[in-house]
Amino acid sequence: MWENIKTFASEFFVTGDPLIYGADVSIALTLVAIVFALTYFKKWQWLWKEWITTVDHKKIGIMYILCSILMLFRGGVDALLMRTQLAMPDMQFLNAEHYNAIFTTHGVIMILFMAMPFMFGLFNIMVPLQIGARDVAFPFLNSLSFWLFFWGAMLFNMSFVIGGSPDAGWLAYPPLSGIDHSPGVGQNFYIWGIQISGIGSLMTGINFVVTILKMRTPGMKLMRMPMFTWSALSSCLTIMLAFPILTVTLAMLFIDRFAGGHFFTLDGGGNPMMYINLIWMWGHPEVYIVVLPAFGVFSEIFATFSKKKLFGYTSMVLAMMSIAIFSFFTWAHHFFTMGSGANVNAFFAVTTMLIAIPTGVKIFNWLFTMYKGKITFETPMLWAISFIPCFVIGGMTGVMLSVAPADFQFHNSYFLIAHFHQVLIGGVVFGFFAGLYYWWPKMFGFRLNERIGKWAFWFWNIGFYVCFMPQYGLGLMGMTRRVNEYDWSQGWDMGWMPLNIVSTVGAFLMGIGFIFQVWQIAYSIKNHKRDVNGDPWNGRTLEWSLPSPAPVYNFATLPKIQEVDSWWEEKERIKAGKPTPQAPLEPIHMPDNSAIPFIQSLFWFIAGFGFVFNWMFFAIPGLIGVAVTMIVRSFQKDEGYYIPVDEIKKTEASTRGAG
Amino acid sequence: MANVNANHHDSHDHHGESHGSVKSYVIGFILSIVLTIIPLVVVLQGWMTGNAAIAVIMITAVLQFLIQMLFFMHLKEEKKPRYNLLALLLALVIVVTVVAGSIWIMMYNTVAH
Amino acid sequence: MAHHTAAQTAHHHSHEEEHESLKTMGFWMFLITDVILFSVLFATFIVLRGNFNGGPGPHELFQMPGVIAETFILLTSSFTCGLALLSLNAGKVKGVIGWLAVTGILGIAFLTLEITEFVHMVHEGATISTSAFLTAFYTLVGTHGLHVTIGIVWMTGLLIQLKRNGLNAKTKRKVNNLSLYWHFLDIIWIFVFSFVYLMGVM
Numbered sequence: 001m002w003e004n005i006k007t008f009a010s011e012f013f014v015t016g017d018p019l020i021y022g023a024d025v026s027i028a029l030t031l032v033a034i035v036f037a038l039t040y041f042k043k044w045q046w047l048w049k050e051w052i053t054t055v056d057h058k059k060i061g062i063m064y065i066l067c068s069i070l071m072l073f074r075g076g077v078d079a080l081l082m083r084t085q086l087a088m089p090d091m092q093f094l095n096a097e098h099y100n101a102i103f104t105t106h107g108v109i110m111i112l113f114m115a116m117p118f119m120f121g122l123f124n125i126m127v128p129l130q131i132g133a134r135d136v137a138f139p140f141l142n143s144l145s146f147w148l149f150f151w152g153a154m155l156f157n158m159s160f161v162i163g164g165s166p167d168a169g170w171l172a173y174p175p176l177s178g179i180d181h182s183p184g185v186g187q188n189f190y191i192w193g194i195q196i197s198g199i200g201s202l203m204t205g206i207n208f209v210v211t212i213l214k215m216r217t218p219g220m221k222l223m224r225m226p227m228f229t230w231s232a233l234s235s236c237l238t239i240m241l242a243f244p245i246l247t248v249t250l251a252m253l254f255i256d257r258f259a260g261g262h263f264f265t266l267d268g269g270g271n272p273m274m275y276i277n278l279i280w281m282w283g284h285p286e287v288y289i290v291v292l293p294a295f296g297v298f299s300e301i302f303a304t305f306s307k308k309k310l311f312g313y314t315s316m317v318l319a320m321m322s323i324a325i326f327s328f329f330t331w332a333h334h335f336f337t338m339g340s341g342a343n344v345n346a347f348f349a350v351t352t353m354l355i356a357i358p359t360g361v362k363i364f365n366w367l368f369t370m371y372k373g374k375i376t377f378e379t380p381m382l383w384a385i386s387f388i389p390c391f392v393i394g395g396m397t398g399v400m401l402s403v404a405p406a407d408f409q410f411h412n413s414y415f416l417i418a419h420f421h422q423v424l425i426g427g428v429v430f431g432f433f434a435g436l437y438y439w440w441p442k443m444f445g446f447r448l449n450e451r452i453g454k455w456a457f458w459f460w461n462i463g464f465y466v467c468f469m470p471q472y473g474l475g476l477m478g479m480t481r482r483v484n485e486y487d488w489s490q491g492w493d494m495g496w497m498p499l500n501i502v503s504t505v506g507a508f509l510m511g512i513g514f515i516f517q518v519w520q521i522a523y524s525i526k527n528h529k530r531d532v533n534g535d536p537w538n539g540r541t542l543e544w545s546l547p548s549p550a551p552v553y554n555f556a557t558l559p560k561i562q563e564v565d566s567w568w569e570e571k572e573r574i575k576a577g578k579p580t581p582q583a584p585l586e587p588i589h590m591p592d593n594s595a596i597p598f599i600q601s602l603f604w605f606i607a608g609f610g611f612v613f614n615w616m617f618f619a620i621p622g623l624i625g626v627a628v629t630m631i632v633r634s635f636q637k638d639e640g641y642y643i644p645v646d647e648i649k650k651t652e653a654s655t656r657g658a659g
Numbered sequence: 660m661a662n663v664n665a666n667h668h669d670s671h672d673h674h675g676e677s678h679g680s681v682k683s684y685v686i687g688f689i690l691s692i693v694l695t696i697i698p699l700v701v702v703l704q705g706w707m708t709g710n711a712a713i714a715v716i717m718i719t720a721v722l723q724f725l726i727q728m729l730f731f732m733h734l735k736e737e738k739k740p741r742y743n744l745l746a747l748l749l750a751l752v753i754v755v756t757v758v759a760g761s762i763w764i765m766m767y768n769t770v771a772h
Numbered sequence: 773m774a775h776h777t778a779a780q781t782a783h784h785h786s787h788e789e790e791h792e793s794l795k796t797m798g799f800w801m802f803l804i805t806d807v808i809l810f811s812v813l814f815a816t817f818i819v820l821r822g823n824f825n826g827g828p829g830p831h832e833l834f835q836m837p838g839v840i841a842e843t844f845i846l847l848t849s850s851f852t853c854g855l856a857l858l859s860l861n862a863g864k865v866k867g868v869i870g871w872l873a874v875t876g877i878l879g880i881a882f883l884t885l886e887i888t889e890f891v892h893m894v895h896e897g898a899t900i901s902t903s904a905f906l907t908a909f910y911t912l913v914g915t916h917g918l919h920v921t922i923g924i925v926w927m928t929g930l931l932i933q934l935k936r937n938g939l940n941a942k943t944k945r946k947v948n949n950l951s952l953y954w955h956f957l958d959i960i961w962i963f964v965f966s967f968v969y970l971m972g973v974m
Contacts (some may be wrong), residue, residue: 137794206801213742240746240801243752252816255911260901263816263911264824269823269904272817277764281757281812308895325749328756341767594706627925634929656828681858695843695962702970703836712974720966726960731854743800750804754811761815765972768842 014164017098019081024161029160032654053593055139056552058148061124062443065436067150068117074157078106080511082484083467087433087504088486099484100167101186102390105160107170112194113153115234115424118432120149120204122293125443127208127434130226132217132561134554136211139591140638141203146413147601148200152653155608156193159186163612166190169482171279173251174264174272179257187610190578191254192608196601198246205239217542219561223317226541226565227303227310228435230317232295234324239326242285258611268626273338277342280331288327291423292320293364294431298384301438303565304537305381306373312365313564319358319365326355330363336407345404352402359395363388378537379453383434386461390426394419397472412482415475433460433517440537444547446528452520459513460475467506470499534656540568547655552589556648587642594638597601599628679733694719694726718756792945799949803956806919810960813915814967817908821972825903830972833893839969840887843961849878850958857951867940868947869931875954876927879920886917909968916964919957926950 014020029206038044045347064427081102136142159165166186168177179189212233225233253275255261262268264275267467303310310316332340332348335610366388375381398420401410410416428619441447479496481488486496535544542559545567560580563569573579607622609615698716700708707715728747729736738744853875859867892909900910930946937943 138798141798167784202805206798206805209746209801210794210798214797237746237749240805241750241808244805245757245812248809248812248816254901255907261907261911262823262901262904263820263907265904267825268901268907269820269825270907271765271820271823271904274761274765274819276759278812278816281760325752328753331760340764344764344767631929635933679854679858679861681855684851684854684858686849687854691847692844693848693852695965697904698966698970699840702974708974713971716966716970716974720962723962727955727962728852729960731850731958732952744798746801747807748805749856750807753808757811758815761819765819 012162046076048279051596053595055591055593057124057128057136057142058140060505063146064117064121068114071114075106075109075114077513078102080507083504083507085484087501089533094484096484101165103482104166104169110605115428116201117149119290119293122435123208126439126543127229127232129554130541131220132230132542132555132559133215134205135217138207140594141207144597145200145204148595150196151601152193152197153607155605156189159189174275177260178265180584188612189252192612195250196604196608198243201239202243205236208236217558217561224561224564227316228296230320231292234320238285238324240287242282246282257344276335280334284331285327288323291427294428297431297435298387300381301384302369304539306370306375308369308373312367314378316360316365319361322358330355331401336404337411349402349404353399356399356581379450379457380434380438382621383430384456387426387430391421394422413475414471417481418471421468435656441616442543442548446531447536448524449520452523456513456516456520459509459516463506463509463513463636466509470503474499476626503614540565542567551655554644556585556652557583573646585645587644589640589642591640596629596633600626626658683730687726690726691723694723792941795945795947817912820904820908823904825907827902828898834969834973838885838889842882843880843965845882846958846961848864849875850955853951853954860944860947864906865934869934872927872931876924879924883920913964916960923953
């Protein structure tokens with residue numbers, strides 16, 4: 001009996017590496033600390049009532065961003081571990097197996113558990129406020145999306161200490177990810193972690209498409225929407241059309257692993273290349289899904305901090321929507337070397353080059369927005385300005401990669417690594433940071449400290465170039481991705497060492513930038529000045545017409561919109577003494593909180609965990625739990641409640657009166 | 660209270676959802692049966708083979724799709740702006756891309772074969 | 773309840789109706805995602821359909837009489853589901869319940885035939901792990917079957933709610949969405965029938 005337990009434990013828990021034991025201890029300590037703090041400060045009820053069961057889009061957004069910053073930390077630590085290994089390849093800091101696991105989790109976490117939730121967080125907080133809505137179209141579903149993401153991410157992250165991490169790359173190409181070559185549970189964690197959170201993403205996509213199309217305040221025609229809302233619409237449409245592909249592809253991989261199917265196996269008539277074909281049909285739109293909202297953020301910031309209307313509103317909208325659609329026609333450029341023939345490669349090379357055109361249009365629009373503007377350089381604007389050169393270089397190297405014959409040289413080299421980090425960090429991460437700095441006052445009612453923020457900005461930016469520029473060179477020198485050793489003591493020197501060391505230094509500079517950001521947030525929470533008028537940047541769009549943070553119902557009366565940048569114009573009218581008259585207050589209908597999203601997602605987690613270990617006594621009850629919670633929800637009345645006029649008056653007086 | 664409810668019903672009749680009639684459903688049903696029988700007979704009786712048969716199967720399937728959409732799902736009756744129709748058309752573009760693109764890429768795959 | 777004035781009730785009703793129409797649109801968007809989902813399964817099936825791995829192919833496996841029966845049963849159920857919607861528009865709750873029940877029974881008949889077909893095939897030795905063709909076949913057809921099963925469970929729950937609460941904004945919206953779902957499944961089946969079965973035995 002004892003022996004059985006010992007064998008089980010040694011397989012169940014990841015063992016044998018001091019790093020893992022360190023992680024075990026720190027996870028256990030953190031959990032104990034959280035439980036202790038919640039109990040000591042009697043916050044359990046607060047946590048449950050105010051956060052876990054909430055359907056308020058603003059709170060859900062904050063939870064998304066909090067999780068994504070934690071995930072940025074984990075993914076960043078993965079990156080630093082890799083860079084450390086590559087700076088001293090002879091030290092055996094990470095062995096090959098460990099290195100494989102770490103580059104896999106780094107990629108998955110950064111794209112799916114950092115970028116996606118960061119983006120959803122910004123959507124959640126800002127889209128309803130920008131379009132003058134009191135909530136999203138389906139608040140219950142919104143909460144469910146968040147908790148599915150949360151438990152999916154938990155399942156994925158758990159693999160680090162239980163069972164073993166996936167190690168077949170961030171897209172898990174078969175046959176390597178098949179049962180023959182990855183017999184452990186790591187790949188199952190990959191499939192179920194992504195699958196569960198992916199269902200949540202899909203629902204968020206639907207939710208925001210309906211919200212944006214149907215819940216705009218009177219007078220806000222589509223062509224009067226703020227650009228960030230446009231970017232959310234294009235991104236969510238792309239989610240709707242792309243994420244089902246991921247769901248099916250992962251399900252098929254699971255059928256291969258679990259039921260002995262032959263979709264992507266080498267034997268039985270399967271075709272692993274079909275997986276590559278399908279996963280990129282999702283994977284390529286996915287990068288546009290995350291970068292489009294960043295474009296939206298930049299558009300808001302350039303206009304606000306140049307005190308000018310956004311240049312070329314219509315062309316911006318067209319560019320955004322055409323990028324969203326075009327993203328579906330370029331997927332094969334990720335596998336030019338697969339051997340699909342010259343016609344296929346030529347077609348996808350051309351579509352890839354074409355997509356640079358609308359992107360170029362946007363760059364010029366932003367530049368013309370700044371031209372002759374009264375520019376001020378607060379932190380959001382710094383991030384936005386630094387994005388432009390970074391993204392232009394990243395885009396140009398992307399066009400180089402799109403030349404199919406040349407790609408046979410670049411493919412899977414560090415040139416590619418440098419390219420996609422440049423567009424993903426320079427575009428997505430800079431964009432979401434800019435958005436976070438820009439909207440932070442709206443979320444919490446105070447501004448972040450500018451001085452520390454500038455330190456963080458410079459560390460990130462200089463670190464970025466120091467880290468990734470050498471990698472273009474390394475790629476051209478022939479260094480391929482996913483190697484942990486290149487220079488070992490046998491004496492063959494590829495000459496890659498110096499540039500790798502420089503690159504590692506850059507990575508740590510970015511790490512320092514992140515520490516500055518954490519310090520900035522902590523410092524600002526302690527020493528801030530309350531923002532009283534709700535409009536610290538002299539903003540242009542509706543969210544700045546509200547007190548900070550916005551009351552639970554957002555808008556006491558729904559504003560009537562007559563033009564783009566309606567809040568800016570309204571401020572002009574107020575100055576001229578002719579404000580738009582407001583409708584009288586009415587009771588506001590709000591949705592009830594619900595515990596079902598949390599519970600149902602927990603059941604998904606249990607089911608997923610069961611499938612990971614092939615434990616049907618977990619999986620089946622989990623699935624039954626999911627079904628039961630759905631049925632319970634269907635039979636619920638869910639009528640919501642009304643906020644009476646008196647209470648609205650009181651809230652408005654207390655939030656606005658102070659100013 | 661009664662008054663309010665009466666008003667509410669009135670207003671509902673003006674902007675109720677899809678309607679259709681027994682007649683349109685019966686026509687749709689008959690058409691869909693006919694369109695199922697045509698390819699069935701063509702294939703099972705061996706009237707056509709090869710590409711001709713494939714063309715018949717595909718055309719009747721697409722017509723069936725249109726009939727379900729128009730007669731049963733009342734796509735025509737959607738009020739403006741027709742977001743549902745637009746979303747569907749967009750999805751169909753992606754569907755064609757996924758299916759045709761996969762076939763194209765995988766069939767010309769010189770490595771796999 | 774004193775503060776529940778007539779005006780507020782009216783407000784509530786209009787709010788509720790608006791919200792139900794949002795949900796119908798949301799459901800349509802869900803169907804759009806489901807269209808994409810099936811298109812991937814179809815694409816995979818078409819790419820892998822010739823890879824028998826020495827196992828049985830469509831000519832040996834497919835028994836057309838059963839498949840034809842399934843097709844006509846599902847077509848009829850799509851029609852009866854439409855009749856349920858007509859009763860809904862006429863405000864006849866009994867008609868809705870009756871036609872939905874007929875639809876559900878036809879759905880169960882369809883599933884029974886499909887399961888019989890699968891069991892038969894497995895007995896012949898054609899399992900999901902026999903060949904890529906069969907993996908793709910079972911996954912595609914099985915996913916449709918799973919959708920039908922979910923539809924039947926949904927229908928059962930909805931019948932209970934209709935019995936209990938009669939027709940209101942909420943149950944109306946649900947019947948509406950269910951009928952959209954059911955017609956959608958019919959469309960998918962037509963493509964399964966055409967691309968999998970007819971082209972298989974051609």
